[in-house]
Amino acid sequence: MKRGNGFLAAGLALTGLLAALVLLGFFWTPCDPSAMAAGPKFAPPSLAHWMGTDNFGRDIFSRVLQGAGATASIALATLAIGAVGGCLAGALTGYFGGPVDEVLMRLNDALTAFPSILLALVVISLLGPGKKSNVILALGLVFIPSFARVSRTAFTSLRDVNYIQSARLMGAPGGRILALHMLPNTLAVLLPALTIGFNNAVLAEASMSFLGIGVTPPDASLGYMLSEAQGMLFAAPWYAAGTGLAIVLMVFSVGLLGEGLRRRDKGVL
Amino acid sequence: MSGELVLSLSHVYSGYSGGGGLFGRRQRQEVLHDVTFDVRQGEILGLVGESGTGKSTLARTILGMVKPGQGTVTNYTKRPQMIFQDPYSSLNPFYSVEWTLEEPLRVYGKYGKAERKRRVREMLERVELPEECLGAKPSELSGGQRQRVSIAAALIRRPKFLIADEPVSALDVTIQAQILDLLRSLRRELDLSYLFISHDLNVVYQLCDRVLVMKDGRIVEQGTVEEIFSHPKEDYTKQLLAAAE
Numbered sequence: 062m063k064r065g066n067g068f069l070a071a072g073l074a075l076t077g078l079l080a081a082l083v084l085l086g087f088f089w090t091p092c093d094p095s096a097m098a099a100g101p102k103f104a105p106p107s108l109a110h111w112m113g114t115d116n117f118g119r120d121i122f123s124r125v126l127q128g129a130g131a132t133a134s135i136a137l138a139t140l141a142i143g144a145v146g147g148c149l150a151g152a153l154t155g156y157f158g159g160p161v162d163e164v165l166m167r168l169n170d171a172l173t174a175f176p177s178i179l180l181a182l183v184v185i186s187l188l189g190p191g192k193k194s195n196v197i198l199a200l201g202l203v204f205i206p207s208f209a210r211v212s213r214t215a216f217t218s219l220r221d222v223n224y225i226q227s228a229r230l231m232g233a234p235g236g237r238i239l240a241l242h243m244l245p246n247t248l249a250v251l252l253p254a255l256t257i258g259f260n261n262a263v264l265a266e267a268s269m270s271f272l273g274i275g276v277t278p279p280d281a282s283l284g285y286m287l288s289e290a291q292g293m294l295f296a297a298p299w300y301a302a303g304t305g306l307a308i309v310l311m312v313f314s315v316g317l318l319g320e321g322l323r324r325r326d327k328g329v330l
Numbered sequence: 331m332s333g334e335l336v337l338s339l340s341h342v343y344s345g346y347s348g349g350g351g352l353f354g355r356r357q358r359q360e361v362l363h364d365v366t367f368d369v370r371q372g373e374i375l376g377l378v379g380e381s382g383t384g385k386s387t388l389a390r391t392i393l394g395m396v397k398p399g400q401g402t403v404t405n406y407t408k409r410p411q412m413i414f415q416d417p418y419s420s421l422n423p424f425y426s427v428e429w430t431l432e433e434p435l436r437v438y439g440k441y442g443k444a445e446r447k448r449r450v451r452e453m454l455e456r457v458e459l460p461e462e463c464l465g466a467k468p469s470e471l472s473g474g475q476r477q478r479v480s481i482a483a484a485l486i487r488r489p490k491f492l493i494a495d496e497p498v499s500a501l502d503v504t505i506q507a508q509i510l511d512l513l514r515s516l517r518r519e520l521d522l523s524y525l526f527i528s529h530d531l532n533v534v535y536q537l538c539d540r541v542l543v544m545k546d547g548r549i550v551e552q553g554t555v556e557e558i559f560s561h562p563k564e565d566y567t568k569q570l571l572a573a574a575e
Contacts, residue, residue: 223420227483230393230411231434245424 069321075314083133086126094123094281103297112303116293121300124286125307131282133311135197136262142201143262144255147208152239154209155216166213172206177261178268185269191277200265204258211254215247249326256319260312267308283308333371335406336491336523337392340366342401344391360399361387362547369491374517374524376538376555378531378570384547385527389493392525407491411484415496417476421468427479428464434487449486456519457482457512474505478512485520493525498533510537531574535559543567 092100092110097117104114112121154162172180184199216239219225228242263283269275270284277285283304290301345360361384369375377385390396392403393412414420421430431450435441441449454461457478468476477497484492494513498506514537516522528534534541534555541558543551543566551564562568 223414223416224422226395226414227412227420227480228422228433229395230409231437231483231487232409233433233437237437242422246422 066321066324068317069325072314072316072318072321075310076318079129079311079314080133082126083130086130090120090123090126092120092123094127095119103293106299106303113297113299115289115297115300121297121303124281125283125303128281128283128286128304129307129311131193131276131280132263132266132284132308135193135200135266135276135282136259138197139200139204139262139266140255140258142197143204143258144208144251146201146205147210148212148251150205151209151212151214152216152243155213156220156235156239156243158217158220162213165209169206169209173210177203178265181265181269182274185274190274193276193280196266196269196275200262200269203265204262208254208258212247212251215250216243219243219246249323252326253319253323256315256322259315260319263308263311263315333373335368335404336371337369337406337410337525338402338404339368339392340402340404342366342391342398342403344387344396344398344401346387346396358399360547362391362398365401365547365549367542367549367552369523369525371490371523372517372521373540374513374526374538376534376541377525377527377544378529378534378541379544380570381529383544385544386495387547388544389495389525389527392493405491407489409487409489410491410493411487411489412493412495413477413480413484413497415499417473417480417500418468420480421476421483423468425467426464427459427466427468427471430468430479431464431483431486434483438487453482453486456485456516472505473501474508477501477505477509481509481512481516485516485522488520490521491523491525493527495527496529497526499528499530506533513537531559531570543570 097119100110100114100118100120102114102116102118104110104118106113110120110122112125115121115124150165154165180203181199184202185195188195188199225238225242228238233242266275266282267284267287270277270282271288273288275284276282286304287301287308290297290304294301342362342365343360344362344365345358347358365388367375377388379385387396389412391398392405393410394403421427425433428450431453432446435446435449450464451461454463459475459478459482463471463475463479468479471479481497497513498509501509510533513524513526517524526534526538538555540554541552542549543558543564545566551558551562551567558567559571562571
């Protein structure tokens with residue numbers, strides 16, 4: 062089952078490379094990302110400024126590195142809330158079933174009926190806009206239902222499998238069965254779901270910041286930068302291109318990784 | 331009939347509740363009807379009948395996985411265990427044989443690590459598996475080996491009563507004979523009693539002391555192997571025997 066697989070190798074390599082770049086961006090960027098006049102205004106891409114400069118002469122590559130860090134950390138934190146909350150809910154309802162399961166799942170259906178951005182907007186307006194932690198919390202909450210659904214299905218399908226019945230017969234407590242006996246066998250489903258969730262979080266954060274309800278200055282995320290770039294699309298097309306490229310690369314490489322994981326584990330569940 | 335009681339069922343009706351959803355009324359469908367029998371220390375009780383007659387429901391009711399609608403189920407021994415027909419889904423694919431065998435002892439929580447390892451190795455020897463198997467994942471074992479691991483895992487905490495639900499039906503004939511031999515010798519060594527569920531009358535004849543014949547959730551006939559196989563009283567039993575020849 063663990064044969065070599067191009068998707069997984071390529072996904073790991075690309076994601077690793079990007080992760081290294083993003084980490085680097087936290088400590089070092091070629092220029093100070095917020096320094097005005099690091100170069101001439103509206104300079105096209107060159108050796109000195111790989112992605113050119115913007116209207117203040119700021120180095121776009123440095124800004125992209127920093128923005129990617131902000132976006133990635135928001136996405137990861139979102140994912141942490143959504144995945145942990147969702148998996149916990151899904152595992153408990155999937156394993157124990159009963160009326161709680163019914164009620165939670167119908168609630169879940171209702172939440173799924175709304176577009177996630179709209180829901181996040183509602184949560185943001187309740188929490189107050191403009192703060193990074195609120196963006197994370199809003200998106201994280203919005204991501205819980207989809208993870209709950211995926212993990213519930215995975216846990217339900219394992220509930221009556223013989224080795225789980227054996228675990229119950231030996232007297233293993235419910236928590237132990239969920240965490241030790243079931244969870245590892247749901248990874249084939251959950252890991253690809255995590256990668257898809259990460260990508261959705263990147264895109265959701267980017268859309269929200271683009272619309273001005275996400276990250277606001279002085280923080281800069283890729284989405285916020287994209288909305289900035291829109292204003293100078295003709296004067297500095299490289300701004301939009303560089304920022305967009307960063308988002309696309311991020312989503313693409315994690316998507317590859319997810320596809321690789323899915324292919325590797327196909328047939329396990 | 332000698333020996334102490336291991337298990338006793340008295341007028342048990344059991345089945346499943348289904349449908350209804352959140353607000354609807356649940357319908358209860360009884361699968362077992364008025365089932366009464368005992369299992370005594372050291373005996374192998376066979377349970378035969380066509381598929382769909384409720385043999386597995388009976389097993390699940392005895393183990394408490396299904397609540398009986400009426401009647402009483404009394405287990406006189408602690409934590410009866412069960413081995414399953416399908417050797418492919420009865421072991422957790424994520425873990426090594428050693429982990430699987432050690433897990434019941436970890437759950438029990440009374441033994442230190444060294445004692446657990448010792449007991450795992452001792453049980454492995456009893457089910458006649460080589461020590462190399464300890465590091466293997468279930469996917470690396472044959473069907474017969476997996477069934478031996480399942481038996482070892484079920485017996486490692488030394489239960490006195492084991493339910494075997496078609497434990498050899500998925501295996502080929504030579505392996506079947508080996509597993510039956512193993513079950514026989516384990517009964518002697520570990521002072522076990524079995525409820526042996528099978529649709530294969532030949533296997534039941536080889537292994538069991540007494541037989542229950544089940545049809546549509548009712549016990550239609552019970553007796554010693556000689557009585558049932560040589561002098562069946564019920565028509566249904568005669569039909570089963572005729573079909574097995």
